[in-house]
Amino acid sequence: MxxxxxxxxxxxxxxxxxxxxxxFILLLIGVFAFSIRLFSVIKxxxxxxxxxxxxxxxxxxxxxxxxxxDFWNWFDDRTWYPLGRVIGGTVYPGLTLTAGxxxxxxxxxxxxxxxxxxxxxxxxxxxxxxxxxxxxLTKEVxxxxxxxxxxxxxxxxxxxxxxxxxGSYDNEAVAIFALIFTFYLYIxxxxxxxxxxxxxxxxxxxxxxxxxxxxxxxxxxxxxHALLCIVTGRYSSRLYVAYAPLVVLGTLLAALVPVVGFxxxxxxxxxxxxxxFIIIHVVALVDYIKGSLSPKxxxxxxxxxxSVGLAVCFAVVAVLVALVASSPTMGWSGRSLSLLDPTYASxxxxxxxxxxxHQPPTWPSYFMDINVLAFLVPAGIIACFLPLxxxxxxxxxxxxxxxxxxxxxVRLMLVLAPAACIMSGIALSEAFDVFTRSxxxxxxxxxxxxxxxxxxxxxxxxxxxxxxxKTDKREDTLKDRPSRKNKKKEKEKEHVEKAPxxxxxxxxxxxxxxxxxxxxxxxxxxxxxxxxxCVWAAAEAxxxxxxxxxxxxxxxxxxxxxxxxxxxxxxxxTDVDDKVxxxxxxxxxxxxxxxxxxxxxxxxxxxxxxxxxxxxxxxPEKAAWEIFNSLDVKYVLVVFxxxxxxxxxxxxxxxxxxxxxxxxxxxxxxxxxxxxxxxxIDSQATPTMLNCLMYKLSYYRFVETDGKAFDRVRRTExxxxxxxxxxxxxxxxxxxxxxxxxxxxxxxxxxRGKTKKPKSKGSSTTSSKRGGTRKKNPWH
Amino acid sequence: MxxxxxxxxxxxxxxxxxxxxxxxxxxxxxxPPRLRLKxxxxxLPSPMTVFALILLTYFMVVSGIVYDVIVEPPGIGxxxxxxxxxxxxxxxxxxxxxxxxxxxxxxSGFMFVLGGVGIILxxxxxxxxxxxxxxxxxIH
Numbered sequence: 001m002x003x004x005x006x007x008x009x010x011x012x013x014x015x016x017x018x019x020x021x022x023x024f025i026l027l028l029i030g031v032f033a034f035s036i037r038l039f040s041v042i043k044x045x046x047x048x049x050x051x052x053x054x055x056x057x058x059x060x061x062x063x064x065x066x067x068x069x070d071f072w073n074w075f076d077d078r079t080w081y082p083l084g085r086v087i088g089g090t091v092y093p094g095l096t097l098t099a100g101x102x103x104x105x106x107x108x109x110x111x112x113x114x115x116x117x118x119x120x121x122x123x124x125x126x127x128x129x130x131x132x133x134x135x136x137l138t139k140e141v142x143x144x145x146x147x148x149x150x151x152x153x154x155x156x157x158x159x160x161x162x163x164x165x166x167g168s169y170d171n172e173a174v175a176i177f178a179l180i181f182t183f184y185l186y187i188x189x190x191x192x193x194x195x196x197x198x199x200x201x202x203x204x205x206x207x208x209x210x211x212x213x214x215x216x217x218x219x220x221x222x223x224x225h226a227l228l229c230i231v232t233g234r235y236s237s238r239l240y241v242a243y244a245p246l247v248v249l250g251t252l253l254a255a256l257v258p259v260v261g262f263x264x265x266x267x268x269x270x271x272x273x274x275x276x277f278i279i280i281h282v283v284a285l286v287d288y289i290k291g292s293l294s295p296k297x298x299x300x301x302x303x304x305x306x307s308v309g310l311a312v313c314f315a316v317v318a319v320l321v322a323l324v325a326s327s328p329t330m331g332w333s334g335r336s337l338s339l340l341d342p343t344y345a346s347x348x349x350x351x352x353x354x355x356x357x358h359q360p361p362t363w364p365s366y367f368m369d370i371n372v373l374a375f376l377v378p379a380g381i382i383a384c385f386l387p388l389x390x391x392x393x394x395x396x397x398x399x400x401x402x403x404x405x406x407x408x409x410v411r412l413m414l415v416l417a418p419a420a421c422i423m424s425g426i427a428l429s430e431a432f433d434v435f436t437r438s439x440x441x442x443x444x445x446x447x448x449x450x451x452x453x454x455x456x457x458x459x460x461x462x463x464x465x466x467x468x469x470k471t472d473k474r475e476d477t478l479k480d481r482p483s484r485k486n487k488k489k490e491k492e493k494e495h496v497e498k499a500p501x502x503x504x505x506x507x508x509x510x511x512x513x514x515x516x517x518x519x520x521x522x523x524x525x526x527x528x529x530x531x532x533x534c535v536w537a538a539a540e541a542x543x544x545x546x547x548x549x550x551x552x553x554x555x556x557x558x559x560x561x562x563x564x565x566x567x568x569x570x571x572x573x574t575d576v577d578d579k580v581x582x583x584x585x586x587x588x589x590x591x592x593x594x595x596x597x598x599x600x601x602x603x604x605x606x607x608x609x610x611x612x613x614x615x616x617x618x619x620p621e622k623a624a625w626e627i628f629n630s631l632d633v634k635y636v637l638v639v640f641x642x643x644x645x646x647x648x649x650x651x652x653x654x655x656x657x658x659x660x661x662x663x664x665x666x667x668x669x670x671x672x673x674x675x676x677x678x679x680x681i682d683s684q685a686t687p688t689m690l691n692c693l694m695y696k697l698s699y700y701r702f703v704e705t706d707g708k709a710f711d712r713v714r715r716t717e718x719x720x721x722x723x724x725x726x727x728x729x730x731x732x733x734x735x736x737x738x739x740x741x742x743x744x745x746x747x748x749x750x751x752r753g754k755t756k757k758p759k760s761k762g763s764s765t766t767s768s769k770r771g772g773t774r775k776k777n778p779w780h
Numbered sequence: 781m782x783x784x785x786x787x788x789x790x791x792x793x794x795x796x797x798x799x800x801x802x803x804x805x806x807x808x809x810x811x812p813p814r815l816r817l818k819x820x821x822x823x824l825p826s827p828m829t830v831f832a833l834i835l836l837t838y839f840m841v842v843s844g845i846v847y848d849v850i851v852e853p854p855g856i857g858x859x860x861x862x863x864x865x866x867x868x869x870x871x872x873x874x875x876x877x878x879x880x881x882x883x884x885x886x887x888s889g890f891m892f893v894l895g896g897v898g899i900i901l902x903x904x905x906x907x908x909x910x911x912x913x914x915x916x917x918x919i920h
Binding site for chain 2: 388
């Protein structure tokens, strides 16, 4: 983009043309990022997907109806019955406040969009913003060309699409934009040293804290980078301005968010920032004093400071160790600890281990999610090393840490995606640079201009000494370049003859012409494959709303809308105050769509409550009825996929019910349900399994469907086919038998057989005699 | 954390407070032993070393090593040929995206790194300070 300063209007025109072109390219990138995420709206409808977004949608509905003060103080009693949940203090408000603001803005302009529409389309809009933020960030690191490439790559990277498709109304949709924007402002402050950008950086960090729990990544990465800069001798006043205000302002702002509160100064996740804060102040002080003291005085001063510093350090470390050692997880939260030690979750917290997003990824996950970028990342890393600047060292650190974290948890591939796009954008831009330069300076028509243009900062080198030897070497290298065709050799000989005549002083670093043309075409082909894969992934793999399922059969498209059917039945046929028990996966959807109180939901904050429900599902009917009755449950909801072959049903999740229940209630023992180490429901199943509530509620009357009770998911006939339910009544089964709802039978009025009290045999006759003369204690 | 000077200049100007304390407490009346110790000097690794480490980490992570450590799949799968009864190896885990065998993961990680290194070699071929043979090798 740097034009030669020879003629005044030409560079101005080139600049103008360049900026208009890049503006239009950015606009197109934004439109593309928005439209590639609309596949699910086109294929299905404008509906909210999955499970978590339903909770966010319900919270946004509450916000738009009741206003922000009621939202902060909201105590939700429709979930985690009878415990309830403090919404104001346990929800990251960024997403809901953003969508609420957009809705309020549009409605005040008299554009009557419903809350659902705004929620569905928030993610694509913010992904366009994220692509623009990537452009800004990469432009700070390497230049505008790399910026445009990186933005184009981020607009379509499948990993980001999977979490920000239209309808996926989840925290990451907004948080990734906040992440990239915060990093951009940090790099901008680092490059310019301006306090204005430092303040903006703190405000962007505040937005990130509001939006996602992943903000701890920022507050650990930036201190690591500051430490790296100090250690490699790159300390400067710009680094101080970039780092110190962020820590102070950022921590204060982070403490304002109710979810974080005092965690911002008390949990181990934030200690790195304070430690580096102290270190950077020490370094700044040393730097300042060094300039104003003589060397001997400086050494005396340093000795004094070091001795005082050691004493203070011991005190602080003692306090820290006491604070940290007093908590069993050393101050880290369970999720953060499972990142640092991947085996931690499976040993101690089975709930975290059971979520499929928390499994470690395999290599197909990498190829699926970042595709071609996986090849380009190492090349980008090298391009960042030549030359190494503050900004490029930051990006290298970002990619290394995000690669490690993505290796631990599939869900964090999302944090790897922007880093991979930046690196690949840099690599592609450099590669394009090299190839187009090779072509430009070797095209026959243009070689006349090549000498003039060669002096203006392109890849030629000015050789001061020993020109003859150098040109000889260059001739040798030109000749040695692989030229299997005679034509190439002749062309090179032409260059060799022409070149010593024209530019004895300058030497061009170029590749052979044919090689560069072929390589350029191959890189464009690589980009084409990437685009094809991304569009395929967006259309086929990541656009499923999970609330509606489809399958293609020989007679067309079958749509399975059973979930919404069941929730609608619940909302129309039960009382408003009835409690519904189901496995925690369906809690958010039940509260949002059926508007009924649930016992456990996807927040999974109370392990004992979930274990209670899990125990109830694994116990025989009577015990389960007792547990559910004690929780005031009226209806039990079970998801069953055996008739249609839906693999994510409750029988497949049963092992987690047993494990989590068994973790809290020791009378549930997993080996009771296993035959040969496997959970089986066929004739080889254990009697405990055949008697448990989950089995009975899933397979009640299943034999009436095809006479043989063949379960399509487990691919076998079930063990116990004919049985009656003693404590539950079936009230609803959806069209494809996917959701089954049962009602608890009320307790009997009369109890047959012996009563509970053992001494009633003798005392019943005596008490009836003396009934009139003695007052009966009502509590006995 | 505390930059202390080497033993040679320790006598006159040390920045280490513990050295000063030691000078007074036992060694004002005891003679210090003659040692030929040298403090280890701390120098930053060269960029190429750092890059090699990064590339190694990238290779390990992209091969799915964390999955291998936690789930412990077999190194390579095997099927039995129904006709002859011989056991044939199966390289790719069929049917799932979220599973792999160990060797499958390592070879795919190697392919990823190979692609990146190829582009790096192209760039290295342009550098003027390399020997002729290395450049030829890189272009080839």
